Amino acid sequence: MDKLSALNMFVVTAELGSFSRAAEQLGKTPSALTKAVGHLEDELGARLFERSTRRLVLTEAGLLYLDTARQVLASLREAGEEIGQLQHSLHGTLRLTAPLALGPAFFNEACAAFMAEHPQLKLQINLSDAYVDLLEAGIDLALREGRGDVPGMIVKPLAASRIVLCASPEYLQRCGTPQSADDLLSHQTLIYEHVALDRRWRLSRDEQTFTLQPQGRLSSDNYDLLLAACLAGQGVLDCPHWSVQPLLASGRLVQVLPDYQIAPDAFGPLILAMYPSHRRATRKVQAFIEFIEAYLAARQLA
Incomplete structure (x- = not known):
């Protein structure tokens, strides 16, 4: 047989x-x-x-x-x-996974643009905040937040994951604009719940460090829900810059305390492309990494 x-x-x-x-x-x-x-x-x-x-x-x-x-x-x-791809265009199936929040921020649009460039290639995409074992799930490539030293993985940094504090213009008009870290204690904050995170915010300015326990009426394990609440004027949210850059540029959100540095959370300071170290990067994997890197750079997120 x-x-x-x-x-x-x-x-x-x-x-x-x-x-x-x-x-x-x-x-x-x-x-x-x-x-x-x-x-x-x-x-x-x-x-x-x-x-x-x-x-x-x-x-x-x-x-x-x-x-x-x-x-x-x-x-x-x-x-x-x-x-087959030595003589023909990219084809077959590319299996990807990424956190939910990357979808509306840029991943949805980027995948559609990548498909337009490679019409013979199929994409199979898993958007989830749950940990996905790449080998067990048969995933070719993962986009994740983290640090570059991931054991057993080939890692390519794609963009910074700088944290900024944001609020809507309506909220700031109604509640005032914080001028210092201490002012945040009197504001409504929107709190992202995740097992990897503690709920404290760590800010620094002029070599001074401030650690705050944000208080608010809304907490959730879904970032998109919190971002929608922030846009609706319900409080201050700590956001990865890549997730709100277009909203800041359009004025729908305003950065709060822009002269403060916000410490990276437990997810780490980078958006990474990664695949298992014992598997070589196929042409389709390499093509997607190069495409998404250029896509983020063109939008000033790299």
Whole structure:
């Protein structure tokens, strides 16, 4: 039996947890998948699944073999695409993940522009604030906030993630404009809740540092909701500059205390493109990194 076909049948069966569901997805019979997995087990001298009438569970050997099988199939798929792209335009599927807040700030528009440049390439995009394991999810490239020293990853810094304090003109007209860090204590603030963050703001000016516990009526784990509230005049929000640059330029938001430096939060001072260090950058990955870097620079965000 073809070894690569058997590997693919094993991976799909493991991911779906059922020979019958995997057979349906692959357009084969359950007996064909059982036979393929049996050949792999005979070759390895170890069982890959514990079988019962109710469920199919990977053994310890199966778990180890699954990681390798995924990597082998992914590498062969990428090599096939690379070879095809030596003589043709970029094609295949590029799988991306990024935090939710990057979407409306620039990522949505950038992806559409990238697709227009590469009409043969498909994009599969996961926007989520949850941690995504790139290997397990089959992701080619991640955009994340952080620092450049990420173990096990090739990292390309794309833009700074400078923090600024913002409020709407309506809010400042109604409540006054803070003139010092201490003035913030009497203002409504909008608080981003995340397990990686504490709720304190750290500001500095002229070698003086101020640590404040912001107070406000609205807190959320959704940044876009808080930004909408800020635009609606509901308080002061600490924002990555890349997320509000167009709003500041248009006057819909105003930077508060612009002569203060705001310490980077736990997400770090950079927007990064990253992929696993043991995987080479394919042409489609490299093309997207170069495109998004130029896209951010053109908008003065790099």
